[in-house]
Amino acid sequence: MRLTAKSEYGLLAMIDLALNSGEQPVSAREISERQAIPAKFLEQLMVQLRQAGLVSAVRGARGGFVLDRAAEEITVLNVVEALEGPLHTTVCDGDRAETCGRSGACAAASVWKQATAALRDVFTATTIADLSRTQVRLDDAAGTEPAHEG
Amino acid sequence: MRLTAKSEYGLLAMIDLALNSGEQPVSAREISERQAIPAKFLEQLMVQLRQAGLVSAVRGARGGFVLDRAAEEITVLNVVEALEGPLHTTVCDGDRAETCGRSGACAAASVWKQATAALRDVFTATTIADLSRTQVRLDDAAGTEPAHEG
DNA sequence: TGGAATCCCTACCAAACAAGTATGGTTTAC
DNA sequence: GTAAACCATACTTGTTTGGTAGGGATTCCA
Numbered sequence: 001m002r003l004t005a006k007s008e009y010g011l012l013a014m015i016d017l018a019l020n021s022g023e024q025p026v027s028a029r030e031i032s033e034r035q036a037i038p039a040k041f042l043e044q045l046m047v048q049l050r051q052a053g054l055v056s057a058v059r060g061a062r063g064g065f066v067l068d069r070a071a072e073e074i075t076v077l078n079v080v081e082a083l084e085g086p087l088h089t090t091v092c093d094g095d096r097a098e099t100c101g102r103s104g105a106c107a108a109a110s111v112w113k114q115a116t117a118a119l120r121d122v123f124t125a126t127t128i129a130d131l132s133r134t135q136v137r138l139d140d141a142a143g144t145e146p147a148h149e150g
Numbered sequence: 151m152r153l154t155a156k157s158e159y160g161l162l163a164m165i166d167l168a169l170n171s172g173e174q175p176v177s178a179r180e181i182s183e184r185q186a187i188p189a190k191f192l193e194q195l196m197v198q199l200r201q202a203g204l205v206s207a208v209r210g211a212r213g214g215f216v217l218d219r220a221a222e223e224i225t226v227l228n229v230v231e232a233l234e235g236p237l238h239t240t241v242c243d244g245d246r247a248e249t250c251g252r253s254g255a256c257a258a259a260s261v262w263k264q265a266t267a268a269l270r271d272v273f274t275a276t277t278i279a280d281l282s283r284t285q286v287r288l289d290d291a292a293g294t295e296p297a298h299e300g
Numbered sequence: 301t302g303g304a305a306t307c308c309c310t311a312c313c314a315a316a317c318a319a320g321t322a323t324g325g326t327t328t329a330c
Numbered sequence: 331g332t333a334a335a336c337c338a339t340a341c342t343t344g345t346t347t348g349g350t351a352g353g354g355a356t357t358c359c360a
Contacts, residue, residue, distance in 0.1 A: 003151045003262070004318065008241040011258040019334070027335065041320055060328025061334040076261055091158040105292045107285035108161040111226055111276055112153070118268040126261055135257035142255050155348065177306065191349055197308070210357025211305040 001090040001116060006083040007010065009037045010045055014079055018071040018132040025057075025064030045083060052082030062141065071132060077123035087123070089116050151240040151266060156233040164229055167205065167288045168221040168282040175207075175214030195207055195233060202232030221282055227273035237273070239266050245278065 012035040020026050020034075028046050032039040046065055047054045054064045054074055067074065082089055089112040152205060158265055162185040170184075182189040204224055205215045215226065239262040247265050248271045270295055 001153050002317095003239075003241050003243060003265070005241060005320095006318090008258055011261070016258060027333080028163075033272075038320060040322080042335075044320095044338095050192070050336095057336060059336050062329055063335045065336090066326090089153075091153050093314085105288040107165060107281040107288060108158055110284065111161070111272070111281070113350095114276075115269055117270050119265055122261070122264045122268045126264075131257040131261070132262065138255040138257060141252045146311080152346095154346090181307080188301095188349065190351080194309095194349090200307095207307060208357090209355080212305045212358055213356085217326075285307050289311090 001088065002084065003080070004084065006045060007080045008033070009035070009042060010049065010079045010083045011076065012037065012044065012047070013045065013079055013129045014054070014067070014074065015131050015135055016070075017065060017067050018128050019135070021066045023066070024062070024081070025066045032065070034128035036142075048082055049079070052078070054082055071129035072103055072127050074128045076126045076128075076131070077117050077120060078116075079128070080123055087116060089113065151238070151262075151267070152234065153230070153241070156195060157230045159185070159192060160199060160229045160233045161226065161278075162187065162280045163192065163195065163199070163280050164217070164221075164224065165285055167215060167217050168278050169238065171214070171216045174212070175216045177214040180214070194293055198232055199229070202228070204228055204232055211257065217278070221279035222277050224278045225274050226276045226278075226281075227270060230273055230280070231267065236264060 001032070013031050014033045016035055016067050017026055020030070029039060031037065033116045046055065046057070054068055056068045057063070057065055077087070089109075091108075091112050127131050161249050166181045166185055167176055170180070175199065180187060184190045196205065196207070200207050200215070204218055206218045207213070207215055227237070227284050237260075241258075241262050
């Protein structure tokens with residue numbers, strides 16, 4: 001239940017990959033420059049995305065990353081959980097659940113559960129493909145420097 | 151977009167007040183003992199709840215707190231925002247919104263907006279009265295030490 | 301009148317976390 | 331064999347979390 005810059009950067013990176021990786025992989029440096037993400041920080045995120053099975057890495061010169069499945073098959077939830085860990089309630093959880101005495105039988109807990117479920121719904125309903133299309137549309141409308149080149 | 155122990159404690163305190171304050175106000179110490187919340191920490195939260203206009207304080211001996219309006223009229227969002235501040239997006243916000251270049255025209259931002267809206271919906275749909283009824287039902291079903299006495 | 305209970309206020313603190321930075325190793329194309 | 335890239339680990343700096351400490355100010359009650 002905690003969203004940080006990691007999730008934002010992660011989404012931007014995944015959108016960038018969806019839009020720019022064709023035959024060739026896209027290097028972390030390219031993404032970092034295009035999306036204005038600190039290079040070394042992005043490197044760490046790419047490792048997590050790889051470990052989560054969302055991207056594949058190509059090592060060595062001319063290496064980089066490619067999406068490991070179709071952008072339609074990667075949800076925002078996949079990216080967020082890869083970077084922030086499983087989306088759980090944060091509150092009324094773990095230790096507290098026992099120390100408060102009413103293990104599970106707590107009215108407050110139901111609200112947190114609903115909140116988590118609502119977030120999960122939103123994050124599951126949107127894919128990287130959706131966001132890529134949205135981004136292209138926004139870039140074209142603005143006529144500014146696009147995040148995609150080809 | 152960040153939920154901490156404050157919100158949990160705050161909800162428990164509000165439910166406790168709804169269930170236990172009749173003619174007499176309920177002291178922070180009573181709440182702290184019944185709900186297993188550190189006493190001095192709860193005191194701070196009660197100040198915030200008072201400043202947000204959710205509870206009224208009665209000072210001096212035999213003093214305490216009472217809800218400032220009907221439990222039906224106090225939403226979870228009221229309590230959460232009183233304790234955590236306004237419910238905004240955390241990510242793609244503030245500085246970042248400018249530095250990333252695409253001021254507003256960012257596909258990722260739309261997801262965070264939807265997420266915040268979804269949370270707001272959940273928190274607005276539930277009142278302290280709802281939670282109090284739920285808590286009574288849970289306590290009765292469990293047959294354990296209840297959080298209400300009258 | 302004087303405790304004692306209670307809210308009120310400010311300050312302080314340790315641990316965890318966020319968001320990077322630094323350094324170097326390993327793999328691969330050219 | 332060198333440069334480009336990923337990979338791994340450790341460190342840093344500032345903020346937040348979840349409290350604690352210590353003393354006020356107010357009010358009931360004996």
